[in-house]
Amino acid sequence: MKKHFRVIESCPETRARIGELITPHGTIITPAFMPAASQGTVKTLTPQEVRDIDISIILSNAYHLYLRPGIETIQKLGGLHQYMAWDRPILTDSGGYQVFSLAALRRIDDEGVLFRSHIDGSEHFLTPELIIESQEKLGADIIMPLDECVAYTDDKTVVRRAMERTHLWAERCLKHHKSNQSLYGIIQGGVFSELRRQSVAAITSFGFSGYALGGLSVGETKELTWEIVSETAALLPKSQPRYLMGMGSPEDIVTGVALGIDLFDSALPTRVARNGALFTRTGRKNIRNAAYNTKDKATDAECDCYTCRTFSAAYLHHLFKCEELLAYRLATIHNLRFIVRLLQEIRDNIQEGTFSAFQKGFLAHYQPTDQEIRLNQKQKWLKRMLNDQK
Amino acid sequence: MKKHFRVIESCPETRARIGELITPHGTIITPAFMPAASQGTVKTLTPQEVRDIDISIILSNAYHLYLRPGIETIQKLGGLHQYMAWDRPILTDSGGYQVFSLAALRRIDDEGVLFRSHIDGSEHFLTPELIIESQEKLGADIIMPLDECVAYTDDKTVVRRAMERTHLWAERCLKHHKSNQSLYGIIQGGVFSELRRQSVAAITSFGFSGYALGGLSVGETKELTWEIVSETAALLPKSQPRYLMGMGSPEDIVTGVALGIDLFDSALPTRVARNGALFTRTGRKNIRNAAYNTKDKATDAECDCYTCRTFSAAYLHHLFKCEELLAYRLATIHNLRFIVRLLQEIRDNIQEGTFSAFQKGFLAHYQPTDQEIRLNQKQKWLKRMLNDQK
Numbered sequence: 207m208k209k210h211f212r213v214i215e216s217c218p219e220t221r222a223r224i225g226e227l228i229t230p231h232g233t234i235i236t237p238a239f240m241p242a243a244s245q246g247t248v249k250t251l252t253p254q255e256v257r258d259i260d261i262s263i264i265l266s267n268a269y270h271l272y273l274r275p276g277i278e279t280i281q282k283l284g285g286l287h288q289y290m291a292w293d294r295p296i297l298t299d300s301g302g303y304q305v306f307s308l309a310a311l312r313r314i315d316d317e318g319v320l321f322r323s324h325i326d327g328s329e330h331f332l333t334p335e336l337i338i339e340s341q342e343k344l345g346a347d348i349i350m351p352l353d354e355c356v357a358y359t360d361d362k363t364v365v366r367r368a369m370e371r372t373h374l375w376a377e378r379c380l381k382h383h384k385s386n387q388s389l390y391g392i393i394q395g396g397v398f399s400e401l402r403r404q405s406v407a408a409i410t411s412f413g414f415s416g417y418a419l420g421g422l423s424v425g426e427t428k429e430l431t432w433e434i435v436s437e438t439a440a441l442l443p444k445s446q447p448r449y450l451m452g453m454g455s456p457e458d459i460v461t462g463v464a465l466g467i468d469l470f471d472s473a474l475p476t477r478v479a480r481n482g483a484l485f486t487r488t489g490r491k492n493i494r495n496a497a498y499n500t501k502d503k504a505t506d507a508e509c510d511c512y513t514c515r516t517f518s519a520a521y522l523h524h525l526f527k528c529e530e531l532l533a534y535r536l537a538t539i540h541n542l543r544f545i546v547r548l549l550q551e552i553r554d555n556i557q558e559g560t561f562s563a564f565q566k567g568f569l570a571h572y573q574p575t576d577q578e579i580r581l582n583q584k585q586k587w588l589k590r591m592l593n594d595q596k
Numbered sequence: 597m598k599k600h601f602r603v604i605e606s607c608p609e610t611r612a613r614i615g616e617l618i619t620p621h622g623t624i625i626t627p628a629f630m631p632a633a634s635q636g637t638v639k640t641l642t643p644q645e646v647r648d649i650d651i652s653i654i655l656s657n658a659y660h661l662y663l664r665p666g667i668e669t670i671q672k673l674g675g676l677h678q679y680m681a682w683d684r685p686i687l688t689d690s691g692g693y694q695v696f697s698l699a700a701l702r703r704i705d706d707e708g709v710l711f712r713s714h715i716d717g718s719e720h721f722l723t724p725e726l727i728i729e730s731q732e733k734l735g736a737d738i739i740m741p742l743d744e745c746v747a748y749t750d751d752k753t754v755v756r757r758a759m760e761r762t763h764l765w766a767e768r769c770l771k772h773h774k775s776n777q778s779l780y781g782i783i784q785g786g787v788f789s790e791l792r793r794q795s796v797a798a799i800t801s802f803g804f805s806g807y808a809l810g811g812l813s814v815g816e817t818k819e820l821t822w823e824i825v826s827e828t829a830a831l832l833p834k835s836q837p838r839y840l841m842g843m844g845s846p847e848d849i850v851t852g853v854a855l856g857i858d859l860f861d862s863a864l865p866t867r868v869a870r871n872g873a874l875f876t877r878t879g880r881k882n883i884r885n886a887a888y889n890t891k892d893k894a895t896d897a898e899c900d901c902y903t904c905r906t907f908s909a910a911y912l913h914h915l916f917k918c919e920e921l922l923a924y925r926l927a928t929i930h931n932l933r934f935i936v937r938l939l940q941e942i943r944d945n946i947q948e949g950t951f952s953a954f955q956k957g958f959l960a961h962y963q964p965t966d967q968e969i970r971l972n973q974k975q976k977w978l979k980r981m982l983n984d985q986k
Binding site: 249282291518525 | 890
């Protein structure tokens, strides 16, 4: 089997690096961002648009697809790539996070997890083996084991128990894994350095194609998130890809890259787009603000996306005010293109040896959304998602 | 000024004809269909997609744009074409129909109509002159006068009064009209042959660039609609375009063309698409039906649209079940392309002298939605629209 990953270039001042991730559906240059295509579609976009934005890999979700339309349905229709007409790489998450955040949990033990569907209340029992088989049938390029995710807590016993079960399941996933898909291990351990160290030791000892940092951005402060990312990433093997699960705002990406992260995924860029928040180099702008009603220029004058090339901020504002469906798409195109261009700039700067200065400059100009607002939004969003999907 | 319209070819057996409609933004070959872009967007689509489908002219609405974002806003931003990034012809409806169907009417007299906005309850007074000025500022290629629309009724006095006011307003619109936009006259008169004859006599005596049949499909049976269309179209000058307002289902288009109609508009193809109803040559198919869950082929195997070329019916079914926004777009693309291809086939058959046989064949295979269902849907839709937009 071909080597899955190699580092091409490293930053002399930070842990940032450029890598090549080789998959059956093509090579991805890292650092890279994977937009969420949880239900087999990057919300509002056609696969052609996702290509035009120059997204190199997307993230889908075995939990969502297992419940609807069903794994066997997709398998019969030729696998996930053919089903959704996307011919570039796909990573499928196992859906561990969704089982613990969306579903009504019935029982969890070492064997697996019994839950009720958030869609129709039907009961399902997921095991590490079933999750691997499901992802093999879907046919993604990179797949993830079942893990146990807990929300942020200072109860070390709870976190340790979930971590130990994650290790047990990781080993079973690896044993059951027969395809040529790349299987990554997931590091758990909450905000406890000691547990994170234990988790890295256990998971890397099994030997996976790459390593993911799970259980972060689940309610803890940003400071704590980055402390744990920094410590944990430093312990992971340099020669393998590192994936920070569920984080992908512009500021997260710049900071994560500096700490040695190669892969990011997040529903944030597409979700906030649908709320009218557009990324610019100075921060998110809310296109619903009355000030945009007559703004003749593009929302982000520096951007080369279809939206910014074609429409004024005034028109986009109008579409949002009228709740026209086109609004959500145009904003999504912009935010994803912003992320793709940001990553290109990050890689160029790593290449040129100027990444550290770039990072400082970016973070000095980019006004991130206030932490309190951010946590509130996350709570509201989780609540709404639960209600929406009941 | 260049001649606005000329007939190129006529069917020897029916009143069908091919024509050329010359406008500042290009020539339209008729019969043609105008999709609704009431708020300055063909719902769910970018202008590029509308072009790719090969739509030659769209219909926007002065009433909607007057209320939001405001006529002056669009004028300042370079007019409607530039605002919405559409460089082919546009027809703007005056919004008479919307004032009478959407707004809360306060008072109507010969001077104009006082109403409350369906969006924010603000009070507005529309006059024929204001409507013409608004449409001149928007800059559409073809514009419409203010008319008084009444729902289907057998009270001839009510219909006559509205018709007489429509005539009065038509004359004022024509007097106030100074741009090089083509202004069409609107024929009213409900389902009364005598009134329709009077309306044709009055409106054609003023001399417009084209003639529209208004006040149809407002609650009367289809049989009655076609009786009135047939009688009225026959009285209109052959050398000018005839526009059937607010009708544009596949069966309506085929029937209307046979009666000498050149232009159609309707929100139906795009609206039913968003409900999951896809046109095929045997009638509308509901993609939400469970039978499509595993259908590997395109919804309409004969279609060349992006949706049918790219995705299985199963995938489209999945998107609708998940309420993914992409679903509404993919269905809209298909339905509009279906209409465009139908019109191309109609024109080819007129050209070849085989239109009459084509019409019979089409109507024999196409199963229209049952009249009772249709009227119920229309009621439900109007009610929902009112609620949505309150």
